[in-house]
Amino acid sequence: MLTGKKLAVLGVGKLGEALVMGLLKQGDVRREDIAGSVAHEESLGRIRERLGIEAMTDNRRLVDGRDIILLAVKPQNMDRVLTEIAEVVTPQQLVITVAASVTTQFVEARLRAPVPVVRAMPNTPCVLGAGMTALCGGLYAQDEHLRTAEEIFRAVGETVFIDESLMDGVTGLSASGPAYLYVIIESLAEAGVKLGIPRDIATLLAAQTMLGAARMVLESKAHPALLKDVVTTPAGCTIDGLLELEEGKLRVTLIKAVVKAAERARELVETQNAHPRTSQPQVRH
Template identity: 35%
Template sequence: MFKIGIIGCGNMGEALIKGFIEKGGINSTDIIVSDIDSERVKQIVNRYNVAGTESNRKVVELSQIIILSVKPKDLESTLAPLKDLFNDRKILISVLAGVKIDRIKMITGKKIPVVRVMPNTPALIGEGAVGISFDSLIDEEKKDQIINLFSSMGLIVVVDESLMDAVTGLSGSGPAYVFTFIDALAQGGVKCGLTYKEALDLAVQTVIGSAMLIKETGEHPSVLRDRVTSPGGTTIYGLHALEKGSFRDSVINAVETATKRSKELSK
């Protein structure tokens, strides 16, 4: 019996395998994977020394925890043929964006324990922000086991499933907002005479360093901001320009609008 079975070895499937082995304390021999593409299975088996098969049924039969990592459009065609294999001793984990736990249970037609996980793209390098929702059939011990497992992908926040759309609007879509901010910072530097390379290096490190400072000091962001904002200095002039451009308003709107869109898509 394998501890973990992964169905779908694309970007996210591979990130999961890598994270579990390199940071999650899972032996490669405890993982079995499948993908519709046999070449992809071979590649993953060679790369990570896990067991591999083209049969999704084998993965469900032989695993305690089954992680579904196909695109949402392939959910029904992947899961429906496997439904007779699930039981209440197996845990099904879905990383599919916008797919509700109820929909998964409906497809399997059974009262099986289901967990919904929403990683973001930095999870691909172990620096993700990961939202997790458990259904009521998962006991505390299993919850801890699953949280430990996914900690290999980054920071975990456990939320009620009703807040998964907010997680999607903030940390799911968030990397795109941050990439845009970093690019804009760099372009500002270019406008003021730096090369794009110099400006991008400075912008990236400024964002990493500022985020780390919040994390390591535990200070409120506004306290840290006020510390670097001296009277009549450069920073207050820059901040005023951001306010004129409705920066905070735009960011709050971005999260709210993306959350609404996530709700629409998951209907």
């Protein structure tokens, strides 16, 4: 479905670049079929050099004649960018938004025509083809649009469809999630350093252990608690480590971190819905 499709990426920043790199690596979209925009002239060189795609600062020119328009600017820039392209976007195009907290309703309200909109919440491991993306469709999105969006994000990782009301939860869990897990890897590596293990080896031990544990959960489909029990020998060392984690409230801390991030996203949605045509989503990452 993606073959020959022309893709415009508005806002080739960290996430936009990760997506384009992932798509190019998988070979699902040809380099000459992707073009991107940025805010500053000085960012153009970065995109041309790192991605080898056509780059510009003119969003209206960028979206003209493209099949898929991927909006990857910051949430606070969405209103301005949508207003800019509203007149040139047609219902024959598919708009995909990845902006945290920006609803399909927010996007639809700013476009002039009944344009199909899909909201996606990916994460940065897309760059390695190991991303996780949740998807939902707006008012005018048909099955074919959802399948096209699914294909884009399947090229760079796993996908799930969810109800839009759960998107803020996804933002707090899997979009922000890599940051929490980097802190855990960093902390485990620090522990290794404390115990005399060279930092590079300690980081490898921690990161590969996290990758292995994640694969065990995904591939065995067993409950994480059962997998934990397998590691925890009675009167062994792991149970002592787990006791420390319980005392340090790791579980509740992680739960609260995700809930807090999701709440922040939800607050922003409420602000937008209160003033759908005039409000600027305010984002505090």
